[in-house]
Ligand SMILES: Cc1cc2nc3c(=O)[nH]c(=O)nc-3n(C[C@H](O)[C@H](O)[C@H](O)COP(=O)(O)OP(=O)(O)OC[C@H]3O[C@@H](n4cnc5c(N)ncnc54)[C@H](O)[C@@H]3O)c2cc1C
């Protein structure tokens with residue numbers, strides 16, 4: 071419980087309007103997008119200045135109160151569920167784009183800026199911020215950095231990590247720490263930026279983020295390749311990459327997902343196809359024409375039954391609308407949707423897809439698989455009803471099997487959705503006991519009272 | 531007040547719809563209230579979580595949930611963008627009904643809804659008195675928009691710039707119509723709706739004129755009642771049911787192919803809310819409601835999709851007037867009607883349509899939301915105002931009289947000289963010279 075006097079201290083720091091203590095308000099900060107049990111925080115605060123944010127962190131540490139930072143609460147691993155109670159700190163009032171520097175091509179933002187808003191603002195200046203998680207219309211850049219979020223353009227453009235040039239964050243005492251810089255190169259000090267990316271609010275609280283921008287590609291071309299066999303689709307992926315063409319986006323959809331999308335949106339997808347590849351190449355117009363032709367040839371050689379190249383912007387939009395509706399279309403089939411994120415070296419995609427199909431058959435569960443084939447990052451999506459206890463047991467077993475398979479194929483538990491609490495108990499399997507110990511020591515040194523998002527990533 | 535156990539039992543009937551929300555949070559991108567406040571309890575995900583909490587007996591007192599549930603425009607932006615297809619509107623309306631039944635309606639609301647709205651004749655009468663008295667208490671502030679503000683300090687009016695009640699409501703100007711169509715033309719029933727009747731009789735007149743120009747037969751019975759949306763939004767299903775039955779009986783007496791309205795909210799209420807909120811009624815009543823709902827459509831949609839627009843010649847000299855269009859939530863998000871009103875506007879060559887940014891963002895009216903949360907509502911309205919200004923248009927058209935009230939208020943307060951019109955009014959201007 072938070073005492074009255076402490077409540078007043080928080081009110082003094084952030085303003086009474088930005089402190090929520092009623093149970094009805096607190097309940098709305100007890101969950102995120104992960105399928106996990108909600109936990110109520112003791113208090114919610116919404117600082118409107120960076121200074122107030124730092125003071126809140128300090129106050130929590132002084133009083134040994136757990137602190138969970140929350141952006142848009144869209145993470146899929148339980149990162150913002152305040153499992154130890156305490157204070158939830160909402161960053162969405164810190165939503166200023168402080169600078170977009172066209173000459174040096176970087177942007178400085180507060181952590182609560184919504185990803186798509188930054189992307190639109192830089193695009194208006196002819197620049198490009200590529201990381202585009204499916205949640206970009208709502209996700210915050212602070213949340214993106216803390217989860218090392220990816221997106222559809224990972225293959226060519228990388229993920230959030232590749233764009234974080236520097237950070238200003240608060241340590242557990244509320245002291246400002248500066249890491250990285252606005253320069254392309256920076257070789258001073260430890261690479262604390264690297265440590266903070268993907269730290270899920272367990273090591274510090276971001277206050278300012280400096281992000282790299284790049285020139286906007288001049289041209290792009292999209293196409294859909296239809297395959298009768300999952301195997302040949304995956305081979306096409308491998309062949310495209312082996313031919314040294316790097317598409318901006320290279321997505322795959324299995325038959326289950328194709329059927330769901332088609333039934334839902336009537337986009338004209340071939341329902342009998344075993345797999346679709348959705349591909350976009352971008353860059354200089356001449357290069358784009360070249361790359362597109364190459365990709366088309368390779369897909370045909372690998373046995374594509376049909377290839378449709380988008381000729382107009384409207385056709386291109388249709389291709390990506392189909393991909394974007396994958397999650398919606400699947401979500402509408404059953405009440406509960408569990409979106410997994412197992413990732414394997416891309417040459418192992420055929421094996422992983424086979425394994426998922428076997429797991430689906432073994433437990434009698436509906437699993438649709440789509441995802442970023444070019445990155446080896448699949449999203450096996452389990453459809454269920456959480457209220458059905460017997461089926462839920464099977465779902466949990468299936469998730470464990472999916473993880474085991476991904477690891478057996480040399481992959482990782484999560485390509486982009488983070489560890490949070492959903493995957494913390496599996497982390498040792500992927501790494502080693504010593505890795506967990508090392509991480510815990512690091513955490514203990516930086517956060518001796520264990521108040522920063524306790525229980526996440528490394529448990530404890 | 532009944533026991534919380536009882537409330538939990540009632541809430542259980544929403545369970546199958548509540549579990550569809552996967553807490554993805556995508557509704558944060560589109561909720562106009564959340565855009566103002568950044569508070570999770572204001573966005574659909576938060577409200578659905580609260581209703582879930584109520585169902586799980588998480589709260590001793592439902593008052594807090596009730597208050598948060600009411601901080602909502604019922605604009606349907608969240609439902610239109612929900613990847614999981616949650617029936618947000620139905621859940622919210624059902625929950626409001628359950629909570630109002632459980633806690634009782636607040637006395638003021640009860641007096642207005644049950645004492646007045648439920649009795650169309652009395653309602654007309656009271657409003658007629660209002661129209662007479664408003665001149666004494668208000669003064670004109672903006673002649674282009676036609677708004678007034680309070681002369682003396684009035685707690686109800688506050689610093690609103692409101693469109694006044696019409697001196698003579700439409701039902702006094704034209705109580706009833708029953709005309710035959712020209713050969714091969716359809717017959718349309720005209721559901722006038724409260725706001726057209728009492729605030730915008732000129733729009734109702736334009737509708738009649740336009741329908742006549744198209745040689746469409748018109749059935750307009752006297753004694754029409756409200757569509758019921760204010761009642762059902764307040765959780766008063768009793769008054770709602772009464773109004774639906776009254777209107778059903780009235781219109782079933784005539785023969786027509788379509789039921790046309792010029793109010794986005796009335797259209798979406800009859801088409802969607804009537805069937806949605808009467809599911810537990812007898813099969814016979816449901817069948818009647820379904821039949822009426824299936825015939826109901828917006829006047830712009832009727833003109834474009836069912837009868838076809840007439841080609842018009844220019845009536846005025848000089849540059850065409852720049853007009854911009856605001857998409858009412860109840861047309862675009864609820865019914866998918868967006869192209870037709872634009873076609874109706876551009877059918878008049880004296881106007882040139884320019885799109886404003888975020889044309890389909892909610893204006894912030896939300897019926898009684900505006901009365902209860904005026905500051906929030908005004909904040910959302912200001913954004914609409916800025917977008918209208920950004921378009922550079924001197925006329926803003928929209929297909930919903932409720933939006934027109936809100937937009938008039940927000941423009942007038944900013945001192946803008948932009949006229950607020952209904953698409954059908956612009957179209958009617960071009961038909962005026964036709965036989
Ligand atoms: C429909 C949908 C699609 C998605 N698609 C993708 C996708 O394509 N790719 C992908 O990678 N992810 C995806 N996600 C997951 C999620 O959107 C991302 O993880 C995103 O980065 C989370 O951002 P957020 O603002 O919601 O952060 P939150 O969920 O609020 O927080 C995430 C983590 O960041 C921490 N955090 C937040 N702000 C700060 C701060 N200022 N300082 C320190 N720590 C902080 C939190 O404590 C938490 O641990 C998707 C989610 C949904 C619901």
Ligand code: SF4
Pocket residue numbers: 550551552553554555556557558574575578608611612613614615616618
């Ligand atoms: S968008 Fe739909 S499913 Fe997602 S949180 Fe909002 S209401 Fe729930």
Ligand code: SF4
Pocket residue numbers: 560561562563564572573574601602603604605606607608609618
């Ligand atoms: S109906 Fe409108 S105001 Fe209400 S929660 Fe949905 S988007 Fe927000």
